[in-house]
Amino acid sequence: MPIYHHLGQLPPKRHTQFRKPDGGLYYEQLFGTVGFDGMSSLLYHIGRPTQVKRIVGKTDLTPAVAEAKTITARKLIGFDVAPQDDFLAARKPLLVNSSTQIGVAAPRHSLRDYFYKNADADELLFIHRGTGTLRTLVGNIPFEYGDYLVIPRGIIYQIDFDTEDNRILYTESTDPIYTPKRYRNHFGQLLEHSPFTERDYKLPRDLETHDEEGEFTIKIKKQGMLHELVYASHPFDVVGWDGYNFPYGFSIHNFEPITGRVHQPPPVHQTFETKSFVVCSFCPRLYDYHPLAIPAPYNHSNIDSDEVLYYVDGDFMSRTGIGPGYLTLHPGGIPHGPHPGTYEGSIGKTGTEELAVMIDTFHPLQVTAEAAKIDDGKYYQSWLADAH
Ligand SMILES: [Fe+2]
The missing domain is CATH 2.60.120.10 (Jelly Rolls)
Known part of the structure; x- marks a missing residue:
């Protein structure tokens, strides 16, 4: 997201001592992509974000391919995909290549039992049916019919649905998802001929900060596998962050x-x-x-x-x-x-x-x-x- 945003508390200077009320330090994390060349944010955690307790196992998510090379035009009846309770199990990849997966999902239940992170790809969710809230470690985004949700790789999230009737078109991209360059000036600002402006973005808000230790499962998609890791601190323990790398919505x-x-x-x-x-x-x-x-x-x-x-x-x-x-x-x-x-x-x-x-x-x-x-x-x- 080529604009600056911040939520919560921040120290006045980056990479300096930022102390908790009890005198301990908050833990800074640089959250960036494309090496140190892409967009990044600085996050301040209550606990260290590195505390892996256990690696439970992994599941292969590689889609089964019916026809690898095709010249057949097709019509797929997306709503014939059966609803499923779990947010990830509900995802059905339909058309895929080495950099892109396009699929649909009809998840019935909110994602609350575990946290999810896609380390392979940026995700673009299009909400066809359903309302709710995308909850992430850098803030929450309420969504409704017609919203695109852009979730950069690495964002840890959960999702709340208001009802069980949800239909989503999703795309995963190993290349970062940006707004078109020709709409933006040298500084990244959207130009007058752009069909949308920064005012239309739904930025993260209502930062959730959980000061909890225990057992927290994060399912991490990496190299097409879904790895299950148990962490010792709550993934949503950020007291503040700023930068350019964060999820956003656009209707x-x-x-x-x-x-x-x-x-x-x-x-x-x-x-x-x-x-x-x-x-x-x-x-x-x-x-x-x-x-x-x-x-x-x-x-x-x-x-x-x-x-x-x-x-x-x-x-x-x-x-x-x-x-x-x-x-x-x-x-x-x-x-x-x-x-x-x-x-x-x-x-x-x-x-x-x-x-x-x-x-x-x-x-x-x-x-x-x-x-x-x-x-x-x-x-x-x-x-x-x-x-x-
Ligand atoms: Fe066409």
Whole structure:
């Protein structure tokens, strides 16, 4: 997150004595990424954050792959993934490659029994259904329908859900997830042409500080394994922190669409970028206003990227047979475009209520066994004239 934020108490000078009421020292931790070159924060703990008591074991989270190399367009029925109680068990990776995992989850219960840390990847959670609070060692972020939650690698967190009806699209990225560079100036500030501003961010607040010793389980994802470690001090024992490395939220409903006289290309919808993929938000907006405009997109060849669309709400203008929670994969190497009738049918329409998230990866995606279970199996032929 390229802005400065702080919560709680801080010493006036970094790397100096910062004392507790009883005279003991707080323990400083530099929390950074990309060596000492990326964004970082300085955290002040009551206990030393290094006190591993036991390493209990590990579980392999490597997704089972059904088709490693594919050129088949697919439609996955995301809401057919069954809800599960546990937050991590509920996660079902669907489309994966060496740097990216895209999946859906329907967790029924809050994550309260243990703490979780993804040491492999930044996480991007998109909240399709459900409300609650992301609770982290650097503060809490309330969330609701339409929120993206960006959780940098290494953040220890739990999550509270208000009800059992929760649906999440999640992406894990071994490359850091940033806002697009072209939206930012030399100092990192979002520019006037950006479709969102710093004011739209949901920053961590309500820092929880637990002065407790005992047994605290942290499940840590590292090299695709979920390691279970027991620590001697509470992971949420930070009395204060400052810096640039922290989780934040952003509502898709605060994305301000850019429109034009003729059809605007997908980059105008871009919300996040990594070295491996981009994320775009397709939001309700007015259509193109050239008198002869065709609002539906032209056919396009994503020769060297795979395109994943997650449909959230509203009618998606260029698709038929699509509902909320569906995902489509348009693999690189072959063109795709509007479904029969939607190209012509878009003429004269003045706006759309579509809401969707698009993830375009620069390396091919593999189709997992979980995806095969919810694949409609015939989507690749849906552009034929007699398909509908
Ligand atoms: Fe496309």
